[in-house]
Amino acid sequence: MQxxxxxxxxxxxxIQLNRTAPVQRIEQPKAELDIQQPSAEMTINRKRATLTIDQSQARADLGFKTRTQVLEEFVQDGIQGLMEGIARNAQEGDELMMIENGGSPLADQPARNAFDPPAEFNIGWIPRAGGVKVSYDPGSVDIQWKVNKVINNSRPQKAIHDYTPGKIEVAMQRYNSLEIDFVNLRHVGVNYEQQI
Structure with a gap:
């Protein structure tokens, strides 16, 4: 039976997909460097130290006197001797003037002036303490700094960015289809039979 x-x-x-890959290109140019560092400036103001040693008094105590010192001493000794002589002469004149008051000034005065008074001697240091005068000025140092800032004129460069986006194309590679087929299909009617 059929x-x-x-x-x-x-x-x-x-579906058919046609794909084009994206292309990206990035280029970074180097930055332009312009950096300058000025040198620091240093100023030094210095007052020199001074050491002064005055040993003229010590040298004078040892007998090494300058011409000025010797002359000054001679002048002082001369003035003092003159004053002492004037005082002695005045005193002796007064004694002679008052001879009537008694005494023997004519015999006493020559005896008194015949001999020098005894010399006085004492222990001393040569040169004496403080004969050398020392003075010291340490001076000073003043240091001034001026620090100069960095001069930076560098310029960065922007990146060069080239981008081509990818794309996808969709196409139909094959369409769908449906085939319908009839087998053993018959139409039976009244006294009639037909195969379809």
């Missing part, structure tokens, strides 16, 4: 059949045959649709 049964009627309906045969269906279908084909699926297929």
């Amino acid at each position: 049964l009627p059949q309906i045969r269906l045959q279908s084909t699926s649709a297929q």
Whole structure:
């Protein structure tokens, strides 16, 4: 017995994808460097130290006197001797003037002036303490700094960015289809039979 059949045959649709890859190009130019560092400026103001040693008094105590010192001493000794002589002469004149008051000034005065008074001697240091005068000025140092800042005229460069986006194209590679087929299909009517 042949049964009627309906045969269906279908084909699926297929999509075709055409892809173009994206292209990206990045270029970074080097920065332009312009950096300057001025030198620091240093100023030094210095007052020199001074050491003064005056040993003229110590040298004078040892007998090494300058011409000026010797002359000054001679002048002082002369003035003092003159004053002492004037005082002695005045005193002796007064004694002679008052001879009537008694005494023997004519005999006493020559005896008194005949001999020098005894010399006095004492222990001393040569040169004496403090004969050398020392003075010291340490001076000073003044240091001034001027630090100069960095001069930076550098310029960065922007990156060069070139980008082409990718794309995808969708196309139908194969369309879907459906085929219908009839097998053993008959129409039976009154006194009539037909195969479809």
